[in-house]
Amino acid sequence: MYTRKYKVNRQKVHYVKFDKDTYLLESLTEYAINNKIKTAEISFIGAVQNLNVVYFNQETKEYEDHFFDGGFEVLSGLGNITLFENKPLVHIHISVSDKDRKAFGGYLVNGTKIWLIEAIIKQPTFIGKNYINRYFDEELCLNVWND
16 A cells, blocks of 8 residues: 655645555454544545445335446546544545446445545535535435534
């Protein structure tokens, strides 16, 4: 793993290249834990060897699993890190394209294997508060930010 940290405009910025054949969400979560990141913005590009995402069905209020085998170009990975039950929760939405240039994506879950990922993690410095928490919203059936 290659990483650099910079202080920029009251935030620490991490530039991270994740290793081939490791798992994307698991690697992001491990990085957050190891670097004691409680709140951050994440963006990344690269390629993955497969894709494991879910879609939240608003009618049933349940996640639907979608697994795609094969190599994919990552068009965009966007998300954040916040605390849920006092642990970093990495929340990522990912868009990819296949070899036929068909684009699709979803909410990233465990099991997506990395070919190459270059990520930027922007960790803000708050005044008076140093993190954002999540809680389970009964109506939405989702973990959401505290107000």
